[in-house]
Amino acid sequence: MMENKTTNILIVGVGGQGVLLASELLSETAMQAGFDVKKSEVHGMSQRGGVVTSHIKYARKVYSPIIPYGQTDILISFEQAEALRAVDWLKKEGLAVVSRTRLVPPIATGKKFHYPDDPVADLKKRFGRVIDIDADAIARELGDSRLVNTLLLGVVSKSLEFELSLWETVIRSLVKAKFVDINLKAFARGRELSGNGKK
Amino acid sequence: MRRLLSGNEAVARGAYEARVRLAAGYPGTPSTEILETVAKEHRSIYSQWSPNEKVAFEVGIGASLGGGRALVTMKHVGLNVAADPFMTFAYTGVNAGFVVISADDPEMHSSQNEQDNRFFAKFAQIPFLEPSDSQESKDFTIKAFELSEKFDTPVMLRMTTRISHSKGIVEEGEPVTLPESGFKRDMQKYVMIPSNAKKRHVVVTERLEKLKRFSEETDLNVIENNGSSIGIITGGIAYQYAKDVIPEADYFKIGFGFPLPIEKIRKFVATHKTNLIIEELEPYYEEQLRAAGINVDGKKYFSRLGELSPYRVAQGLKEAGVIEDVRGAEIPPEELFPRPPILCPGCPHRGAFMALKKLGVAVTGDIGCYTLSVLPPLEMMDTCICMGASIGNAIGMEKVRGHKRGVVAVIGDSTFLHSGITGLLDAVYNKSNVTVIILDNRVTAMTGGQQHPATGHTLMGEKTREVNFVELAKALGVESVREVDPYDYDGLLKVIKEEIERPGPSVVITNRACVLMPKRIMDKPYVVISEECNGCSACFRIGCPAIMPSKELTKHNQPKAIIDPVLCTGCSLCAQVCQPEAIVLAPEPAGVK
Ligand code: SF4
Ligand code: SF4
Ligand code: SF4
Numbered sequence: 001m002m003e004n005k006t007t008n009i010l011i012v013g014v015g016g017q018g019v020l021l022a023s024e025l026l027s028e029t030a031m032q033a034g035f036d037v038k039k040s041e042v043h044g045m046s047q048r049g050g051v052v053t054s055h056i057k058y059a060r061k062v063y064s065p066i067i068p069y070g071q072t073d074i075l076i077s078f079e080q081a082e083a084l085r086a087v088d089w090l091k092k093e094g095l096a097v098v099s100r101t102r103l104v105p106p107i108a109t110g111k112k113f114h115y116p117d118d119p120v121a122d123l124k125k126r127f128g129r130v131i132d133i134d135a136d137a138i139a140r141e142l143g144d145s146r147l148v149n150t151l152l153l154g155v156v157s158k159s160l161e162f163e164l165s166l167w168e169t170v171i172r173s174l175v176k177a178k179f180v181d182i183n184l185k186a187f188a189r190g191r192e193l194s195g196n197g198k199k
Numbered sequence: 200m201r202r203l204l205s206g207n208e209a210v211a212r213g214a215y216e217a218r219v220r221l222a223a224g225y226p227g228t229p230s231t232e233i234l235e236t237v238a239k240e241h242r243s244i245y246s247q248w249s250p251n252e253k254v255a256f257e258v259g260i261g262a263s264l265g266g267g268r269a270l271v272t273m274k275h276v277g278l279n280v281a282a283d284p285f286m287t288f289a290y291t292g293v294n295a296g297f298v299v300i301s302a303d304d305p306e307m308h309s310s311q312n313e314q315d316n317r318f319f320a321k322f323a324q325i326p327f328l329e330p331s332d333s334q335e336s337k338d339f340t341i342k343a344f345e346l347s348e349k350f351d352t353p354v355m356l357r358m359t360t361r362i363s364h365s366k367g368i369v370e371e372g373e374p375v376t377l378p379e380s381g382f383k384r385d386m387q388k389y390v391m392i393p394s395n396a397k398k399r400h401v402v403v404t405e406r407l408e409k410l411k412r413f414s415e416e417t418d419l420n421v422i423e424n425n426g427s428s429i430g431i432i433t434g435g436i437a438y439q440y441a442k443d444v445i446p447e448a449d450y451f452k453i454g455f456g457f458p459l460p461i462e463k464i465r466k467f468v469a470t471h472k473t474n475l476i477i478e479e480l481e482p483y484y485e486e487q488l489r490a491a492g493i494n495v496d497g498k499k500y501f502s503r504l505g506e507l508s509p510y511r512v513a514q515g516l517k518e519a520g521v522i523e524d525v526r527g528a529e530i531p532p533e534e535l536f537p538r539p540p541i542l543c544p545g546c547p548h549r550g551a552f553m554a555l556k557k558l559g560v561a562v563t564g565d566i567g568c569y570t571l572s573v574l575p576p577l578e579m580m581d582t583c584i585c586m587g588a589s590i591g592n593a594i595g596m597e598k599v600r601g602h603k604r605g606v607v608a609v610i611g612d613s614t615f616l617h618s619g620i621t622g623l624l625d626a627v628y629n630k631s632n633v634t635v636i637i638l639d640n641r642v643t644a645m646t647g648g649q650q651h652p653a654t655g656h657t658l659m660g661e662k663t664r665e666v667n668f669v670e671l672a673k674a675l676g677v678e679s680v681r682e683v684d685p686y687d688y689d690g691l692l693k694v695i696k697e698e699i700e701r702p703g704p705s706v707v708i709t710n711r712a713c714v715l716m717p718k719r720i721m722d723k724p725y726v727v728i729s730e731e732c733n734g735c736s737a738c739f740r741i742g743c744p745a746i747m748p749s750k751e752l753t754k755h756n757q758p759k760a761i762i763d764p765v766l767c768t769g770c771s772l773c774a775q776v777c778q779p780e781a782i783v784l785a786p787e788p789a790g791v792k
Contacts, residue, residue: 015540031203031368038332039203040365042308048571049744050540063442065332065365068509068526085535104747105538106739107575113536145765
């Protein structure tokens with residue numbers, strides 16, 4: 001029997017950041033590449049600034065839509081401290097792609113809770129492969145802060161087995177027509193930024 | 200065609216393929232997207248939001264008796280509201296097929312309890328099906344309609360959050376062909392006066408026997424034989440978790456959950472050395488199997504609290520001695536600040552809770568976005584029981600003078616129409632001195648912006664009459680009804696204070712729309728003049744996500760405030776509470792757009 005190797009991707013961020021579109025693009029790409037795919041989201045009470053996580057799994061056959069602790073191959077984080085919250089899920093040898101966005105919730109303004117001084121540095125201490133980028137600034141440079149989505153996916157795409165043309169087809173079909181070009185540009189920019197990618 | 204669909208989208212697709220004629224419901228997470236998908240993608244089905252689940256259920260009954268297949272959707276607690284028609288419809292049976300969705304919420308991602316509605320089907324003695332992924336959500340929906348007609352019974356399709364909101368690949372099919380049918384008069388069957396109902400109860404009992412035989416045969420209950428000595432009895436999402444952890448075991452997968460295929464399971468158990476029941480929430484299978492003399496362990500290893508997960512299933516299997524280790528669980532959890540959901544920047548509810556906090560009254564709350572005001576930093580809600588409970592709670596508390604500063608009930612527009620009207624009627628009738636604040640944000644915001652009778656639009660996008668809350672409250676007999684702008688902090692404070700002091704019931708209506716739905720409302724952002732800010736933290740305490748502590752500190756080492764220009768909607772509330780007037784409108788041009 002052929003080995004049923006599962007690829008587990010976890011996307012995390014804060015409500016309203018666009019985590020869901022990124023996971024939509026990724027799972028659609030995996031399906032069109034011929035894999036069985038499952039995707040599951042947790043967002044407490046809708047988009048009101050809480051933590052949002054999206055689990056994506058693809059393989060020949062996928063059962064549970066949830067990634068077990070410590071089994072994530074790739075973590076994509078839209079917010080730097082949220083990456084730290086997700087470390088339980090990441091494999092020791094996994095890859096983390098982190099946007100340096102800093103969103104301090106009102107609850108961390110009091111004495112009781114403290115927003116970490118440098119989450120990315122903490123993450124690097126624990127994991128070898130961390131790519132951190134200033135996604136917001138780059139997205140704004142490209143013309144729209146909402147491009148963080150495709151930008152981060154572009155970075156990740158270098159570590160996945162899907163052809164570039166497939167990604168582009170999916171972006172064309174799922175993104176609103178007038179934003180397609182700019183999203184493709186953001187995706188391409190992400191690929192440039194990925195540095196040590198494979199493909 | 201193969202498509203990636205969520206469980207909810209798959210149910211909608213199933214309804215389309217089953218040629219459902221009418222779909223009704225009340226929005227409730229995790230069930231909401233079923234009707235939204237029907238209204239968006241399957242326009243051949245007439246679909247509607249009803250003011251509450253009971254009405255939706257009754258509309259569905261009417262459609263079924265009228266000869267059209269009917270789908271009724273709700274979350275688990277919604278079925279409590281619809282329990283009255285639900286229990287009796289089980290007696291009358293259907294004409295055309297009738298399926299009710301119960302979308303349960305293990306782990307309470309967005310609910311006030313985690314009741315296991317499999318017991319509800321057993322309680323009403325009607326069959327239920329439980330899918331374990333998107334494909335089954337579609338297939339079982341179609342199957343449920345067939346069974347409904349075959350056995351003359353309403354059928355429950357029991358979803359859970361994880362099934363409703365996960366996506367998987369679904370193979371789409373063509374709609375079925377159905378014979379034409381219409382209403383057939385049958386008073387003995389459809390009029391449940393005691394003499395008729397007694398006869399129908401006999402029918403229900405006979406039907407149950409037929410359903411038991413069906414359950415033993417149907418391939419909705421599947422045995423997967425892998426030649427293992429370990430047998431696992433499971434269903435719903437728990438099946439998927441178990442398959443992830445121990446794919447090589449033998450499986451008895453339950454898809455038809457009531458009545459259970461007891462004899463088939465008895466045989467399955469007898470052929471395995473070790474047997475385990477893995478089910479989410481209550482020991483529903485376990486109790487019935489044990490009552491039938493099949494002694495298999497389940498809840499001993501798998502908690503009845505919250506959602507299961509691959510990890511929790513693995514832990515249970517390890518404890519039961521079935522597997523040796525649990526993979527990947529050694530990483531210690533990170534201690535990090537929580538990030539609870541919070542009222543949006545510029546949310547119209549914020550002002551009301553700031554005012555209530557200032558007044559120090561007891562606040563009986565309800566179900567909606569505003570329930571978030573219970574979390575820090577506002578922490579301004581004292582009760583939250585179920586849809587529509589706030590007004591009744593306030594009446595009772597006021598009658599015993601439970602709080603010296605007075606009691607205020609808060610309730611949203613959609614919730615008020617759902618089941619708050621009768622509470623207000625009670626307040627008037629029984630001469631209560633409560634103040635009711637209707638937080639009217641013009642939409643069902645909590646579940647993502649659905650229409651309701653006061654929005655002026657139907658689910659299918661047609662224009663319709665809007666309820667006028669002022670006239671409604673007056674018609675119920677409330678003498679003092681006042682509208683206020685929740686962004687005018689001082690004005691709001693004054694009105695609420697006067698109404699609390701006034702004897703008799705009164706209603707205050709806040710009149711600003713949700714800033715997020717149906718479309719994002721943005722004004723010019725506010726900014727903090729850093730030199731003026733003394734770090735008093737008054738603005739932090741209103742809990743606006745756009746206000747953050749800066750890295751810059753005051754002389755006394757307090758963080759100064761900064762406002763994120765992208766998030767700020769310009770509601771001005773923070774400026775109204777800043778004593779040194781350090782918060783001002785952003786100068787033109789307004790920074791980042
Ligand atoms: S969705 Fe609307 S009502 Fe709900 S918290 Fe946000 S602004 Fe307030
Ligand atoms: S309320 Fe005004 S002075 Fe106080 S922290 Fe906020 S901005 Fe600074
Ligand atoms: S004006 Fe103040 S309270 Fe209102 S959204 Fe902007 S930062 Fe938040």
